[in-house]
Amino acid sequence: MLQRDYTTSQLDVLEAEAIHIMREVAAEFERPCLLFSGGKDSIVMLRIAEKAFWPAPIPFPLMHVDTGHNFPEVIEFRDRRAVELNARLVVASVQASIDSGRVAEETGRRASRNRLQTTTLLDAIEEHEFDAVFGGARRDEEKARAKERVFSFRDDFGQWDPKNQRPELWNLYNSKIRKGEHIRVFPLSNWTELDIWDYIRREGIEIPSIYFAHTRSVFERDGMLLPDDEVVQRDEDEPLFEAVVRYRTVGDVTCTGAVVSNAVTVEQIIEEIAVTRLTERGATRADDRASEAAMEDRKKEGYF
Amino acid sequence: MDILRFATAGSVDDGKSTLIGRLLFDSKAIFEDQLEAVERTSRDRGTEYTDLSLLTDGLRAEREQGITIDVAYRYFATPKRKFIIADTPGHIQYTRNMVTGASTADLAIILIDARKGVLEQSRRHAFLTTLLRVPHLVLAVNKMDLVDYAEERFEEIREEFTAFASKLNAADLTFIPISALHGDNVVSRSENMPWYHGTSLLHHLENVHIASDRNLVDVRFPVQYVIRPHNATSQELHDYRGYAGQVAGGVLKPGDEVTHLPSGLNTRIAAIDTFDGPVEEAFPPMSVTLRLEDDIDISRGDLICRPNNQPSVAQELDAMVCWMADSVKLQPRSKLIIKHTTRTARALVRDLQYRLDVNTLHRDEAATSLGLNEIGRVSLRITQPLFVDDYSRNRLTGGFILIDEATNGTVGAGMIVDAR
Numbered sequence: 061m062l063q064r065d066y067t068t069s070q071l072d073v074l075e076a077e078a079i080h081i082m083r084e085v086a087a088e089f090e091r092p093c094l095l096f097s098g099g100k101d102s103i104v105m106l107r108i109a110e111k112a113f114w115p116a117p118i119p120f121p122l123m124h125v126d127t128g129h130n131f132p133e134v135i136e137f138r139d140r141r142a143v144e145l146n147a148r149l150v151v152a153s154v155q156a157s158i159d160s161g162r163v164a165e166e167t168g169r170r171a172s173r174n175r176l177q178t179t180t181l182l183d184a185i186e187e188h189e190f191d192a193v194f195g196g197a198r199r200d201e202e203k204a205r206a207k208e209r210v211f212s213f214r215d216d217f218g219q220w221d222p223k224n225q226r227p228e229l230w231n232l233y234n235s236k237i238r239k240g241e242h243i244r245v246f247p248l249s250n251w252t253e254l255d256i257w258d259y260i261r262r263e264g265i266e267i268p269s270i271y272f273a274h275t276r277s278v279f280e281r282d283g284m285l286l287p288d289d290e291v292v293q294r295d296e297d298e299p300l301f302e303a304v305v306r307y308r309t310v311g312d313v314t315c316t317g318a319v320v321s322n323a324v325t326v327e328q329i330i331e332e333i334a335v336t337r338l339t340e341r342g343a344t345r346a347d348d349r350a351s352e353a354a355m356e357d358r359k360k361e362g363y364f
Numbered sequence: 365m366d367i368l369r370f371a372t373a374g375s376v377d378d379g380k381s382t383l384i385g386r387l388l389f390d391s392k393a394i395f396e397d398q399l400e401a402v403e404r405t406s407r408d409r410g411t412e413y414t415d416l417s418l419l420t421d422g423l424r425a426e427r428e429q430g431i432t433i434d435v436a437y438r439y440f441a442t443p444k445r446k447f448i449i450a451d452t453p454g455h456i457q458y459t460r461n462m463v464t465g466a467s468t469a470d471l472a473i474i475l476i477d478a479r480k481g482v483l484e485q486s487r488r489h490a491f492l493t494t495l496l497r498v499p500h501l502v503l504a505v506n507k508m509d510l511v512d513y514a515e516e517r518f519e520e521i522r523e524e525f526t527a528f529a530s531k532l533n534a535a536d537l538t539f540i541p542i543s544a545l546h547g548d549n550v551v552s553r554s555e556n557m558p559w560y561h562g563t564s565l566l567h568h569l570e571n572v573h574i575a576s577d578r579n580l581v582d583v584r585f586p587v588q589y590v591i592r593p594h595n596a597t598s599q600e601l602h603d604y605r606g607y608a609g610q611v612a613g614g615v616l617k618p619g620d621e622v623t624h625l626p627s628g629l630n631t632r633i634a635a636i637d638t639f640d641g642p643v644e645e646a647f648p649p650m651s652v653t654l655r656l657e658d659d660i661d662i663s664r665g666d667l668i669c670r671p672n673n674q675p676s677v678a679q680e681l682d683a684m685v686c687w688m689a690d691s692v693k694l695q696p697r698s699k700l701i702i703k704h705t706t707r708t709a710r711a712l713v714r715d716l717q718y719r720l721d722v723n724t725l726h727r728d729e730a731a732t733s734l735g736l737n738e739i740g741r742v743s744l745r746i747t748q749p750l751f752v753d754d755y756s757r758n759r760l761t762g763g764f765i766l767i768d769e770a771t772n773g774t775v776g777a778g779m780i781v782d783a784r
């Protein structure tokens with residue numbers, strides 16, 4: 061890492077920046093939490109948190125917004141990681157929001173709990189009085205995110221106002237808020253998908269098995285491969301077939317597509333990404349395809 | 365592979381979006397689905413060519429108005445470097461966005477339309493990048509295809525800009541004649557301009573030396589967070605006390621004698637810890653944890669430096685301030701929150717010495733306030749001492765932000781020019 065001319069590698073620069081951001085939050089907020097979904101970005105974020113406070117434990121809880129439609133491999137991973145790190149895990153349940161009548165389940169073939177998560181998330185932030193919420197979003201994911209700040213202000217309705225964002229200069233972050241407001245913090249803002257994988261490889265970080273190629277029963281819809289699962293509604297004209305696939309992103313079972321792949325190691329995944337011609341969201345997320353401004357609209361409401 | 369952060373500036377229609385689109389496209393950072401979405405939107409709007417600016421103009425309002433409102437960050441990589449582009453709008457009403465994008469940039473590209481030459485806005489962009497101390501500046505003279513790739517035109521522009529830049533004492537300056545649309549001198553050398561002997565733009569971006577732009581001389585370690593595990597089971601951890609932070613200047617080594625500010629007490633570095641084990645050296649931009657030999661009362665906002673090389677300990681300072689709010693103005697007697705390194709205090713505006721016309725550089729000493737996007741020299745009094753350097757010496761210990769106590773908004777950015 062250390063060369064005589066003090067050049068620093070891209071992963072070291074990104075890691076140092078992310079650690080700095082985490083420590084700023086721990087120092088300036090009273091009740092931060094870290095959104096941990098068991099997906100690769102949040103796994104990397106968790107490793108950064110481990111590094112930032114070592115040898116002390118991570119000084120804030122983890123929170124997962126559980127749609128009830130998750131991949132079992134990911135839930136198992138989530139629970140195990142929390143125990144290993146001796147971290148407190150808060151699970152905010154979309155099912156509970158439905159049961160209590162806070163939100164209504166969508167119906168129909170394309171029903172998804174994706175949008176319902178926002179209410180569950182905002183309710184949990186309010187209930188636990190979280191004033192800073194770490195998210196693993198990256199600016200290269202989506203064009204509304206390309207403009208979002210590292211410290212992204214949310215009003216007391218949890219809303220994002222993209223046209224009225226606080227300027228962010230140097231490494232100075234404004235953490236001033238009133239009671240009821242909060243800041244979404246994105247320590248991985250400047251990472252790309254490839255950086256995430258390079259880092260996972262370099263650090264030897266464990267990730268859930270569904271990121272690697274495996275045989276799965278799937279069907280095709282809108283060019284995406286959706287899994288055979290009791291919560292995914294499938295039509296007669298959508299036959300099942302077996303395919304060797306892996307996941308590039310981990311979201312709700314109902315709207316996350318798999319990609320055909322033979323990659324069984326992190327190295328092979330990196331090779332595959334280096335030549336791919338589709339963004340990870342474009343390839344695998346039905347939720348972002350809805351419209352040109354789908355993400356911007358959901359984010360304004362308070363989505364991740 | 366290291367990282368180069370660069371900002372782009374140019375007036376409307378100079379070709380900024382086309383240039384970024386080309387860099388992204390030729391380095392394969394644009395994906396098919398993104399390109400398809402852009403093509404679809406271009407078609408829907410009746411544009412006959414694929415409008416690459418749609419790639420960077422991400423917000424609904426921007427697409428509707430066809431202008432860039434905010435800083436967008438874009439990423440691409442070549443085998444040599446990873447690049448972070450801060451794509452900033454060029455209009456004068458977005459000066460604050462350009463200042464934001466330039467604050468972390470290693471390099472700025474200013475685009476000039478070869479037909480139009482050096483305009484008022486080109487001078488403004490050059491001034492702002494110099495004010496923000498962006499170490500490398502590239503003047504990309506674009507649309508060379510529309511002036512028959514003429515060397516004379518390029519030379520005229522170069523001479524005019526060089527004369528202006530010498531007044532600014534601008535950074536390392538490079539001129540490159542390009543055509544963003546046709547790709548001349550963007551990724552590879554153009555056959556249309558055999559008279560040009562320099563490198564292509566991308567080659568320059570890949571090779572410009574930036575490691576020594578950081579201040580590796582003056583040791584500055586703002587304490588960010590004190591790590592105390594309070595572990596009852598392990599004696600070693602029980603007594604652990606580490607000072608975490610990101611190195612803002614200089615090279616620190618175990619055994620070095622250091623001074624703690626504000627106490628002025630001296631001690632030595634016992635170890636430099638990281639999760640991955642102790643390290644023998646720490647330098648910018650590393651985030652590390654220092655352990656010291658003596659027990660000194662140290663908290664967030666303090667600073668560790670070398671005994672013979674200390675920053676100014678200042679409660680009175682002069683700074684160039686860029687005002688970023690439209691709801692309030694900066695005026696003498698304004699009270700603000702100041703955040704400088706890891707220290708937050710209150711600041712009182714004692715005086716506005718002058719307001720600068722960013723186009724003509726004229727100093728208006730009669731000015732009584734700074735409004736949105738205006739820049740001036742301001743004298744501040746701070747409630748607590750800050751440990752500062754001139755911004756020209758260190759961007760991290762010389763820069764600060766100002767926060768409005770009423771709205772909590774970030775309303776100003778300051779660059780220290782004199783501290784007492």
Ligand SMILES: Nc1nc2c(ncn2[C@@H]2O[C@H](COP(=O)(O)OP(=O)(O)O)[C@@H](O)[C@H]2O)c(=O)[nH]1
Pocket residue numbers: 374375376377378379380381382383417506507508509510542543544545546
């Ligand atoms: N002939 C020619 N046209 C160009 C060149 N670069 C950009 N343009 C055109 O200039 C117009 C404005 O370009 P754009 O990239 O949107 O400029 P921006 O406002 O700075 O982002 C578009 O019609 C481009 O096709 C160039 O090198 N040569």
Ligand SMILES: [Mg+2]
Pocket residue numbers: 380381417432
């Ligand atoms: Mg543009």
